[in-house]
Amino acid sequence: MSTEQSTLEQQLALLHQQYLTRLQSEIPELALQVSALATLSQKQNWRDEVKALKFKLHTLAGSAGTFGLPALGRLAKNLELELRSWMESPAAPDADQIRDFIVLFQQVQQTHQASHQVLSVTSSSQQKHTERHAAIYVLESNQETSGYIELTLTSFGYKVNAATTMAELKQLVDAQSPDALVLDISSDTEVGEGLDFVAKLQASLSTPIPVLILADEDSFEQHLAAVRIGAQGYFVKPLNTTALEARLQRLLAVRSREAFRVLIVDDDQLLAEHYALVLQGAGLRAEILSDPSKIYDSLTRFHPDVVLLDVNMPYCSGPELAQLIRLHDQWLSVPIIYLSSETDSDRQLAALVKGGDDFLTKPMSDTALIVAVFARAQRARQVVDMMTKDSLTGLLQHARVKERLTYELQRAERTGGVVSTIMIDIDLFKKVNDNYGHPVGDQVISSLANLMKQQLRKIDIVGRYGGEEYLVILSDCGKEHAFTVVEQLRKAFAAIPFSCGDSHFYCTFSAGISEWQHGMDTDQLIEQADQALYQAKRSGRNQTLIFDAKAL
Numbered sequence: 001m002s003t004e005q006s007t008l009e010q011q012l013a014l015l016h017q018q019y020l021t022r023l024q025s026e027i028p029e030l031a032l033q034v035s036a037l038a039t040l041s042q043k044q045n046w047r048d049e050v051k052a053l054k055f056k057l058h059t060l061a062g063s064a065g066t067f068g069l070p071a072l073g074r075l076a077k078n079l080e081l082e083l084r085s086w087m088e089s090p091a092a093p094d095a096d097q098i099r100d101f102i103v104l105f106q107q108v109q110q111t112h113q114a115s116h117q118v119l120s121v122t123s124s125s126q127q128k129h130t131e132r133h134a135a136i137y138v139l140e141s142n143q144e145t146s147g148y149i150e151l152t153l154t155s156f157g158y159k160v161n162a163a164t165t166m167a168e169l170k171q172l173v174d175a176q177s178p179d180a181l182v183l184d185i186s187s188d189t190e191v192g193e194g195l196d197f198v199a200k201l202q203a204s205l206s207t208p209i210p211v212l213i214l215a216d217e218d219s220f221e222q223h224l225a226a227v228r229i230g231a232q233g234y235f236v237k238p239l240n241t242t243a244l245e246a247r248l249q250r251l252l253a254v255r256s257r258e259a260f261r262v263l264i265v266d267d268d269q270l271l272a273e274h275y276a277l278v279l280q281g282a283g284l285r286a287e288i289l290s291d292p293s294k295i296y297d298s299l300t301r302f303h304p305d306v307v308l309l310d311v312n313m314p315y316c317s318g319p320e321l322a323q324l325i326r327l328h329d330q331w332l333s334v335p336i337i338y339l340s341s342e343t344d345s346d347r348q349l350a351a352l353v354k355g356g357d358d359f360l361t362k363p364m365s366d367t368a369l370i371v372a373v374f375a376r377a378q379r380a381r382q383v384v385d386m387m388t389k390d391s392l393t394g395l396l397q398h399a400r401v402k403e404r405l406t407y408e409l410q411r412a413e414r415t416g417g418v419v420s421t422i423m424i425d426i427d428l429f430k431k432v433n434d435n436y437g438h439p440v441g442d443q444v445i446s447s448l449a450n451l452m453k454q455q456l457r458k459i460d461i462v463g464r465y466g467g468e469e470y471l472v473i474l475s476d477c478g479k480e481h482a483f484t485v486v487e488q489l490r491k492a493f494a495a496i497p498f499s500c501g502d503s504h505f506y507c508t509f510s511a512g513i514s515e516w517q518h519g520m521d522t523d524q525l526i527e528q529a530d531q532a533l534y535q536a537k538r539s540g541r542n543q544t545l546i547f548d549a550k551a552l
């Protein structure tokens, strides 16, 4: 068991212990309220008393199962339903109904007393992807192709280990597992052995790694063999190495994708903490909000992919909060999952109509929670990506990157921070299209985008500003440092070999940098970067210039 896993389990066990301690005082308080029911029929405000008790039983029904006390949860649920029927009746309950209720409640007390042990809970947990340059092992018997793959992948910052025989590959893997494998299966003798080896390697790993197959043949049988060992890419020679890199990056990005963010709104702090720990254990980021009046602050700051909302909260109900969220356009698409011990489907539907997307009934298993949240978050991200990202490069679209720049400038204005903006334009790109065709030109455009995604920090913002033009925003970064960053990018891009059939070529870009000064707006900053870019083009291209007002 990893340290991370054991820490999570210790935290969950601690929460369970705290929950049991809480029950030690909660159950006697409930018992007092239940015994007061004996005089209910004499009270004018009997409905208020029933309502207050029903709320407590509802909370108990939802939480007990989650903390490993399903029998207690079921009993509480039955009592809650009984009280609901009282509320719906025109007259106060009679003495028999009350006596039956009190007897039923005694079962709650007995079940609680019987459950004085800490329950250990297992929770699924995913390995965290480590932040480092991915190690790619390549098995390719042809030295020229192998060298070419190595050159392309190292230009993108990967650590490449090349093997020309199966024996060499086995040695590499024995020493350390790779993050991804590129396997040539075109040499007849070693095909079967190579596929067998990969199948065994995948079976030995907790998370299978991406495997890309290189082949001479385009046959159905070879495709099938590739799929059977879990390959996620098949490339027929002559090899297009930038397409290979693009696929590799996409596969590795999925593994290292920024964790989904989940906002949990539940007035039961222990339960909320339990959900948060379970989701964190599954690699998601979870934040708890116990004060519903702070919902807009949380949404703006945390930007959740999913909101988990408790339905029954004393000050503001879940459906009310969902409606509050939906009042504003920017939060219309964030998925809302209700959490409740409500099992009545009509009531569930009524809550869903009020701005929710899904309903999870408490108590739910940890796995059900993870799966429901993960599926919703993934879909929500895809929709947001489709709406905001350029389809060729996966970078932010023109209008979005400008929006982000405006936001960064407002932030810098507030905090006194530094922001640099860079305009990048591929040199003589028209010739690439003319010489090799539009699809190859597209590949060059997306390769530069991939290189930026690979080399820049997660907080840097990159957009496709025009055809072969990009806008990069570096926050907390002055122009001198931005210059160093862009120069590294420029050199790496110039080293990427592109190919079209048997011909190979290289591309370069020019860049202009501007640094935000207090009082400047988005358009002025972009204009200055553009002017610096124009100067770089005029001075011979393949260079980076910082905007200099004196040079105009």
Ligand SMILES: Nc1nc2c(ncn2[C@@H]2O[C@H](COP(=O)(O)OP(=O)(O)OP(=O)(O)O)[C@@H](O)[C@H]2O)c(=O)[nH]1
Pocket: 425, 426, 427, 428, 429, 430, 431, 433, 437, 438, 439, 440, 441, 442, 445, 466, 467, 468, 537, 541
């Ligand atoms: N393949 C491809 N080409 C595009 C795309 N968008 C724009 N282009 C082409 O990019 C080329 C840009 O050429 P120009 O603006 O003349 O500049 P250039 O040839 O790059 O020369 P300099 O910028 O002066 O170095 C045009 O031929 C456009 O057709 C695209 O999405 N895909």
